[in-house]
Amino acid sequence: MSYSFRCENVIPGCEGEVHGETEAETLQAAAEHAASVHDLNELDAETVEKVKASITAD
């Protein structure tokens, strides 16, 4: 199983999508995307929860 996260669920208008083998890996990929594309180097707890809630299993 793999997991995916669509950035637009947290940042409307972003077409970014990341994938991972585990939920944790997907969360890490989302954090890297946020840092490189959105200049969000530290995700606050609220944002992390939003990301986790938006991760879907493929």
Ligand SMILES: [Zn+2]
């Ligand atoms: Zn994005």
